[in-house]
Structures are given as C-alpha cells and as structure tokens.
Amino acid sequence: MTGSETRWLDADQQQNWRAFIVGSTLLMDTLDRELRQAHGVSMAEYEILVRLSESPDRTLRMAEIADSMQHSRSRVTHTVSRMEKAGLIRREAASGDKRGVDAVMTPEGWALLEAAAHTHVTGVREHFVDVAPRADFDAMGRVMNAVSDQLLAANPCFEDIR
Amino acid sequence: MTGSETRWLDADQQQNWRAFIVGSTLLMDTLDRELRQAHGVSMAEYEILVRLSESPDRTLRMAEIADSMQHSRSRVTHTVSRMEKAGLIRREAASGDKRGVDAVMTPEGWALLEAAAHTHVTGVREHFVDVAPRADFDAMGRVMNAVSDQLLAANPCFEDIR
DNA sequence: GTCTCAGAGTTGAAAGTTCAACTAATCAGA
DNA sequence: TCTGATTAGTTGAACTTTCAACTCTGAGAC
Numbered sequence: 001m002t003g004s005e006t007r008w009l010d011a012d013q014q015q016n017w018r019a020f021i022v023g024s025t026l027l028m029d030t031l032d033r034e035l036r037q038a039h040g041v042s043m044a045e046y047e048i049l050v051r052l053s054e055s056p057d058r059t060l061r062m063a064e065i066a067d068s069m070q071h072s073r074s075r076v077t078h079t080v081s082r083m084e085k086a087g088l089i090r091r092e093a094a095s096g097d098k099r100g101v102d103a104v105m106t107p108e109g110w111a112l113l114e115a116a117a118h119t120h121v122t123g124v125r126e127h128f129v130d131v132a133p134r135a136d137f138d139a140m141g142r143v144m145n146a147v148s149d150q151l152l153a154a155n156p157c158f159e160d161i162r
Numbered sequence: 163m164t165g166s167e168t169r170w171l172d173a174d175q176q177q178n179w180r181a182f183i184v185g186s187t188l189l190m191d192t193l194d195r196e197l198r199q200a201h202g203v204s205m206a207e208y209e210i211l212v213r214l215s216e217s218p219d220r221t222l223r224m225a226e227i228a229d230s231m232q233h234s235r236s237r238v239t240h241t242v243s244r245m246e247k248a249g250l251i252r253r254e255a256a257s258g259d260k261r262g263v264d265a266v267m268t269p270e271g272w273a274l275l276e277a278a279a280h281t282h283v284t285g286v287r288e289h290f291v292d293v294a295p296r297a298d299f300d301a302m303g304r305v306m307n308a309v310s311d312q313l314l315a316a317n318p319c320f321e322d323i324r
Numbered sequence: 325g326t327c328t329c330a331g332a333g334t335t336g337a338a339a340g341t342t343c344a345a346c347t348a349a350t351c352a353g354a
Numbered sequence: 355t356c357t358g359a360t361t362a363g364t365t366g367a368a369c370t371t372t373c374a375a376c377t378c379t380g381a382g383a384c
Binding site: 006007008016017021023027029030069070117118121122124129131135136137138142143144145146147149150152 | 168169170171174175177178179181182183186187188189191192209231232280283284286288289290291293294297298299300301303304305306309311312313
C-alpha cells in the first residue's frame with residue numbers, strides 16, 4: 001500500500017475529491033438532521049428499519065444488519081439496544097443457532113418507518129437525486145460500486161478489521 | 163420540505179443511493195484507519211493540517227477551518243485542542259480582532275503532514291480515484307458540487323443550524 | 325459614552341462510536 | 355467425545371461529536 005514515489009493528484013482530481021468529502025458530509029448531516037427533527041431517529045436507525053422492513057418476517061440477524069450496513073457488530077448492538085428501549089425493535093433468540101439474536105421490527109417501528117420514509121425520500125431527492133442529471137448520477141453510482149468492490153475484494157473478511 | 167405525495171425513488175435511483183451510502187462509509191472508514199495506523203491522526207485532523215499548509219503563514223482562523231470543512235465551531239475547538247496537546251498546532255491570539263484565535267501549524271505538524279500525505283494520497287488513488295474511469299469520476303464531482311451548492315444556497319447561514 | 329445585539333470561540337455534559345476484552349455456542353478434527 | 359479454534363453477540367471504558375449555555379469582544383443606535 002505504501003510504496004515508492006507518491007503519485008500526487010492533479011488539480012481536477014484534487015477538486016473532485018474535495019467536492020466529495022464536503023458534499024457527502026453536508027448531505028449526510030442534513031438528511032440525519034431532518035430525520036431527527038421530524039421523527040427522532042438517526043439515519044443509522046432509519047436504515048436499520050428499512051432493512052428490517054424488506055426482510056421476511058421483518059426480522060434480521062444482528063450480523064446481517066452489521067454486514068449490510070458496514071457497521072461494526074458492537075455498533076449494531078448499541079444502536080439496536082437504544083431502538084429496543086424506544087420500542088422500535090424487539091430482540092429474540094435466533095431459531096437454530098443459540099448464539100444468534102434476531103432483531104424484529106415492532107408495529108411501532110413499522111409505523112415510524114412509514115412516517116419517516118416520506119421525509120427521508122423527499123430529502124434524498126431534493127438534496128441529491130434531483131440536483132444533477134441522471135447520467136451523472138448513474139456515473140456516481142458506478143464509481144461508488146467500484147469503490148465498494150475494490151475495498152471488499154481487498155479485504156475478504158472486512159469485519160475482522162473493524 | 164414535507165409536502166403532498168411522496169415521489170419514491172425508482173430501482174436505479176435506489177441502487178445508486180445505497181451504493182453511495184455503503185461506498186462512502188467504507189471509503190472514509192478505510193482512509194481514516196490507514197491514517198491512524200500509519201501516523202496516529204484521524205482524517206479530520208489530517209484535513210486540518212492540509213488546509214493550514216495551504217494558507218499563508220500556515221495559519222488559519224478557527225472559523226475558517228470550521229467553515230471550509232463544514233464542521234461545527236465546537237468540533238473544531240475540540241479537535242484543535244487535541245492537536246495542540248499533540249504538538250501539531252499552536253494557538254495564537256488573532257491580530258486585529260481580539261475575539262479571534264489563529265491556529266498555527268508547528269514544525270511537528272508540518273513533518274507529520276509530509277509523512278502522512280503519501281499514505282493518504284496513495285489510499286485515495288487506490289480506493290477511489292483509480293477504481294473508475296475519469297469521465298465517471300468527473301461526473302461524480304459534478305454531482306457532489308451540485309449537492310453542496312444546493313445545500314449551501316438553501317441554508318445561507320449553515321452554521322446556525324449546527 | 326453606554327446599551328443592546330451580533331460574532332468568535334470555549335466549555336462541559338450527553339449522545340454516539342470504537343476498541344479490546346469477554347461469554348457462550350458451534351464446528352472441525354483427532 | 356474431547357479439545358482447540360471460530361463465530362455470535364455483548365460489555366464497559368475511552369474517545370469523538372453534538373448540543374446548549376456561556377464569556378468576551380466588536381458594532382451600531384441613540
């Protein structure tokens with residue numbers, strides 16, 4: 001990873017990279033704030049609800065949540081604990097593997113998601129999807145997929161590092 | 163912001179958006195970890211050093227740092243305090259405005275930056291710039307610039323919210 | 325001059341994240 | 355079937371970020 005001469009970025013690359021950092025923090029912070037103010041959930045919590053809502057029985061193993069969001073297991077434990085306290089999720093022993101824990105979405109969680117989804121999608125459109133031409137947006141998607149592929153390929157067991 | 167019917171994202175938009183979330187957290191976490199392991203600084207700290215290195219006298223007002231990074235003033239205060247304790251930055255009373263504080267890069271800070279820059283740029287290339295065709299990368303840059311523009315225009319005094 | 329308001333930065337506590345150590349269950353192999 | 359290595363998840367402490375309250379300086383009105 002750290003070899004020989006440094007190949008510096010040219011001016012364009014530099015600018016694009018900085019645009020990415022600033023734009024993405026601005027975007028994420030805004031969406032997070034909108035969700036918190038309107039519904040009292042963070043974006044991470046919202047994302048967990050989305051994933052649960054898409055799963056059979058609105059249920060997911062802790063590890064599945066962690067892997068799909070690229071969060072550490074510890075982080076998911078803490079987040080789910082808070083959400084459980086708030087009544088949005090219930091923990092159950094996983095059937096089969098006695099080490100495992102299932103996170104199950106409660107009716108309250110579902111209700112919250114239904115309300116929050118509108119806020120979130122509106123924000124994503126207004127601040128992201130609708131501010132650029134479709135072709136550029138697709139290109140951005142290809143870049144970010146390539147980023148994920150590269151990083152996951154380079155680190156087959158990415159969890160170990162976290 | 164929250165009006166009438168929800169215009170949901172279509173499948174492509176959904177995928178691109180999720181690619182963005184996962185890819186960017188993966189990318190930022192990786193670059194942050196690389197910097198921490200090799201040089202003991204976070205990416206936020208590194209970015210502050212970069213900005214100082216580009217300023218006349220390697221000096222910047224606290225507020226300038228905060229604004230250019232889209233961080234809250236409080237966050238910059240805390241981060242700079244840690245960096246000052248580590249000897250990378252020195253605080254000085256700003257000339258002219260007695261309310262102001264200048265953050266000045268120390269020789270130790272400069273030395274660290276020189277060492278860390280190689281690691282960082284190599285990582286940015288390997289995990290980001292070089293994983294996608296230039297045209298896609300440029301399109302990504304346009305999208306992120308549009309995001310920033312939209313958000314900054316919508317919130318003339320963005321700091322007030324933070 | 326002084327009163328009020330705005331701006332720059334700090335502070336400390338609360339909330340969230342990371343890190344390393346831990347328990348308990350499963351698996352693979354002798 | 356016993357043993358050692360893995361895997362799932364949790365825990366608590368350290369660290370980072372956020373939030374609201376605060377101090378001090380500067381500026382404009384009168």
